[in-house]
Amino acid sequence: MSERKPPISWDTTIFFLVLNLAAVTLVPWWGITQGYSGWAWAGFFGLFALTGLGITVGYHRLWAHRSFKARLPLRIVLAVFGGMALQNSIYNWAARHRVHHRHVDDVEHDPHSIKSGFWHAHMGWMVRRWPASEADYSKVPDLPHDPVVMWQHRYYWSLVWISNIGIPLALGFLVGDPIGMLLLAGVLRLAASQHFTFFINSLAHTWGKRPYSEENTAVDNGLIALLTWGEGYHNYHHAFQNDYRNGVRWWQYDPSKWVIRLCAWLGLAHDLRRTPNFKIQRARLDLQFRKLRERAEKGNVPPTWRETLEQEYQHFKDTVTEWQQLQMRRVEAGKTAVRDRWVGTELRTSFKELDYRLKMQRLRLRALLAAFSG
Ligand SMILES: [Zn+2]
């Protein structure tokens, strides 16, 4: 960060102050003195889910990363509820987010680089007019082709006011608790949903493991995933940003991925992009080998251990080469593979075999590590 700090963005700062102060004073005060109806809590949780998913499924995975395609009704719903989270329009958000991926950790260019500190990555980057947070529309040349994105960009502020005040008030009058609904489903929901998204920029670049890549600060953390609709598997996400999943294992808590799959099942989404399993395993093994070989180089390990490790590494490289050749064969086979069932099946089984080989290798590597540590 440069020595001279840019000027404070007063409108944003005052807004954050008022919203967060109201959330920690007005909201509990009303709860203690008047109490909240069950309906107000239901409104809070319902709108909390919709705004959160609007950001993760819509802003992030659909528009910033194009990890799937969505039909018009779904795009409208995502644009409205994502906008309700008050994190700027899709057009601005996606432009900044793509820059974050391209220049991750770079203090000059990453809009919310964690290298400038936890607070900067969480909110600080928005309260001053940092040059890196200017939206660069050249990064999102595809988005103007989506009329929903442009409509939302144009009417963003009307949408923000109508949705954040209008929806809670309307719901409140419907159930006879307008102030309660406005405070819980409006104020508290907005403040909470903002912080939970900001955690992805701060916590998910600080606290967790890096199984897929150590080239940047992004980490995987199941606890953060619980708070962020599945976006806590951030190390995976930075390694494979075009995958519609962040929690790639079936058991990993990633509601955004389940919602996308549900939408696909309902015919509202299609062309879901997945990283081939082989590539995912290759990244993990590659990292493990790098660490183990570094350790072997430092000495202090039995020669047999080092030999076995080198054999395994050679084996790994051979498997990767075979996979690349198979990929080329698949491209060459092109349409004939679809027509010729035998070729298609043969390619598929070969890919499965290579997947299996990597899986077994990971088990052996684990045993090797245990043998050495134990
Ligand atoms: Zn990130």
Ligand SMILES: [Zn+2]
């Ligand atoms: Zn991303």
